[in-house]
Amino acid sequence: MNRKYRVMIIDDEESARRLMRAAIKWDLMNMEVVGEAASGIEAINIIDELRPDIAFVDISMPFMDGIEFTETATERYPNLVIIIMTAIDKFEYARKCVSLPVFDYMLKPMVREEIEQVLEKVKKKLDAEPDYWETVKKEADIVPESFYASTDTDQIIKYLEENFTDSKLNLASLAQHFGFSASYLSRKFKADTGKKFIEYLTDLRMKKAVKIAESGVKMYRAAAEVGIPDPNYFSRCFKKYTGVSYSDYVAGKVG
Known part of the structure; x- marks a missing residue:
């Protein structure tokens, strides 16, 4: 096939x-x-x-x-x-x-x-x-859950809360840090938190971005501070999270 x-x-x-x-x-x-x-x-x-x-x-x-x-x-x-x-x-x-x-x-x-x-x-x-992504998934499926028992989701969340402003942080780097496969971590994280990893990470970043916006900081500075230094991508994330553009949010809070 x-x-x-x-x-x-x-x-x-x-x-x-x-x-x-x-x-x-x-x-x-x-x-x-x-x-x-x-x-x-x-x-x-x-x-x-x-x-x-x-x-x-x-x-x-x-x-x-x-x-x-x-x-x-x-x-x-x-x-x-x-x-x-x-x-x-x-x-x-x-x-x-x-x-x-x-x-x-x-x-x-x-x-x-x-x-x-x-x-x-x-x-x-x-x-x-071989299909790399399928192999990764299969390998994660056959690893006993007890193999990863020493690390719980609270530790992962604590690490995220301390490091979410790192622009290179993503599922793969987090999995490497804790010695997991990315496929296993993705499944575990969704099961334990009810959210996909990227949704959780973006929410952390946007919560901080909202606080920064309330003080009237320019968008490019806010973007860099929360770990998304690309202002265009940051802008899309912010609007999806709040329902309004960054500039409109700032205008509404500061004006």
């Missing part, structure tokens, strides 16, 4: 993300675009939910560029296939900086035929390997 590979596009240019979605006949390649991110920061926050097999990563992004994202991601997700996208003037920079297991480098603007050629190579690689 053929596996359907999951693709994530990480680029701060919405037009570039939209073009890549539209240019490739993903279904014919047995692939699907499961999500996008406009910065490395946003990608780190949502990657555990998306569980991509392949990530196209722009090298030049604000707040966490493609190099920093790649360093973080390859440590936490060793089987993730990363394809760096870069403009020609950044190409040698990409080559020199990424002494990491990057699958390929592609020059922007990218050509559809070249993308398809690279994806065919990726597909051959992945076809020859």
